[in-house]
Amino acid sequence: MAVKRLIKFTLVFTLAVILMGAYTRLSDAGLGCPDWPGCYGHLAVPSASHELAKVEQHFPDMTIEPEKAWLEMIHRYIAGTLGLMVLAILILCLKQPQAPKKLPSFIAALIILQAALGMWTVTMKLMPIVVMAHLIGGFSLFALLLLLYLRLKPLRIPGGDSHARKLMPLALVCLGVLIIQIMLGGWTSSNYAALACTTLPICEGNWVDNLRFADAFSPFQGEHPSFEFGVLDYSTRMTIHVTHRIWAVVTAVMLIWLAMKLRYSHSHIMRNSGYLLLLLVIMQVGLGISNVVMNLPLGIAVSHNAGAALLLLTLVFINYALWRKA
Structure with a gap:
C-alpha cells in the first residue's frame, strides 16, 4: 500500500526534522533569521551585494551570521x-475507503499548528513556552504518525497473552511519565538551563535551599527584547535542571521495570x-550523564533528543500492542 510506504518514509523524515531542530536550537541559531518565513526578506540567506544592501536598509541593527542563518533556513x-x-x-487516506480519516486529519491540523509555532518561535524571540510547545508538537507528530502506520498495518500484533494484559496499566503510566520527562527536557533546553548543574548526582553547592519552583515553571517571564540565552537567574534555572x-531517575526506574516485566511475555x-x-x-x-560530565557537547546533546524520540515511539508501540491488539 502506497500510503504505508509514505508513512514509513515520513516517520524517518520527521525524526530528521526533530534532530535538525535540536541542532539548530543547541547551536544558538534559532534567531539566525530574525523574520519568517524568509531570511532577512529573502527565500534564502542573502549573500549578493545588492541583497546585503537591502538587509542593511531594512535590518540596520542586525548582522548576518551565515552559518546560523543557513541552519535555520535548512x-x-x-x-x-x-x-x-x-x-x-491525508489525501491518500481520504481516497482509500478502508483507511482512517480522523487521525490523518488531526495530524494535518497538527502540522499546521507546528508551522504557526515555528513562526511564533521567531517572532516572539524564542519565548520558552513557545519553543517548548514547538518541540512537543514535533514529538507528538512523530508518535501520531506511528499510530497511523499501526492502524494501517494488517498484521495483528500477538500481545494479548495473559501476562501481557496485566502490564497494560503499567505501560500507560510509563508513557505518561516519559511525556512529562520530555516536557521537562524541553523546558530545560528552552530556558538554557542544561548547564545549570555541572556535578553529579544532583547539583553543586547547597542546591536544596535555592529551589524556586514558582518562578521556574511559570510560563510567563515578562517582556524582553529577546529570550535568546535565557532571562532567568541561576537559582531558577538550577531548579528547572534539578x-x-x-x-x-523516576522515568528510568519506571521504564526499566516495564522492560523487565515484558521479558516474561508469551509474545516474542x-x-x-x-x-x-x-x-x-x-x-x-x-x-x-555525558551531557553533564562533558559540558553539553553538541553531538551528544542532539543524540539525547533522538533517544527521547525513540523511547517515545517504543512506548507508543508497546501501549498500542497491549491495548489495541490484546
Whole structure:
C-alpha cells in the first residue's frame, strides 16, 4: 500500500526534522533569521551585494551570521517538505475507503499548528513556552504518525497473552511519565538551563535551599527584547535542571521495570520490545550523564533528543500492542 510506504518514509523524515531542530536550537541559531518565513526578506540567506544592501536598509541593527542563518533556513526547508508529505498522507487516506480519516486529519491540523509555532518561535524571540510547545508538537507528530502506520498495518500484533494484559496499566503510566520527562527536557533546553548543574548526582553547592519552583515553571517571564540565552537567574534555572534530573531517575526506574516485566511475555514481539526499551533507557541515561560530565557537547546533546524520540515511539508501540491488539 502506497500510503504505508509514505508513512514509513515520513516517520524517518520527521525524526530528521526533530534532530535538525535540536541542532539548530543547541547551536544558538534559532534567531539566525530574525523574520519568517524568509531570511532577512529573502527565500534564502542573502549573500549578493545588492541583497546585503537591502538587509542593511531594512535590518540596520542586525548582522548576518551565515552559518546560523543557513541552519535555520535548512530546518525550515525540511519542515516545509514534511508538511507536504503529511498533506499527501491525508489525501491518500481520504481516497482509500478502508483507511482512517480522523487521525490523518488531526495530524494535518497538527502540522499546521507546528508551522504557526515555528513562526511564533521567531517572532516572539524564542519565548520558552513557545519553543517548548514547538518541540512537543514535533514529538507528538512523530508518535501520531506511528499510530497511523499501526492502524494501517494488517498484521495483528500477538500481545494479548495473559501476562501481557496485566502490564497494560503499567505501560500507560510509563508513557505518561516519559511525556512529562520530555516536557521537562524541553523546558530545560528552552530556558538554557542544561548547564545549570555541572556535578553529579544532583547539583553543586547547597542546591536544596535555592529551589524556586514558582518562578521556574511559570510560563510567563515578562517582556524582553529577546529570550535568546535565557532571562532567568541561576537559582531558577538550577531548579528547572534539578527537576529534570530527578524526574529522569523516576522515568528510568519506571521504564526499566516495564522492560523487565515484558521479558516474561508469551509474545516474542513484546519480549523484543522490552529488550529494545531497556537498551534505549540505558543509552539515554548514558547520554544524559555525558551531557553533564562533558559540558553539553553538541553531538551528544542532539543524540539525547533522538533517544527521547525513540523511547517515545517504543512506548507508543508497546501501549498500542497491549491495548489495541490484546
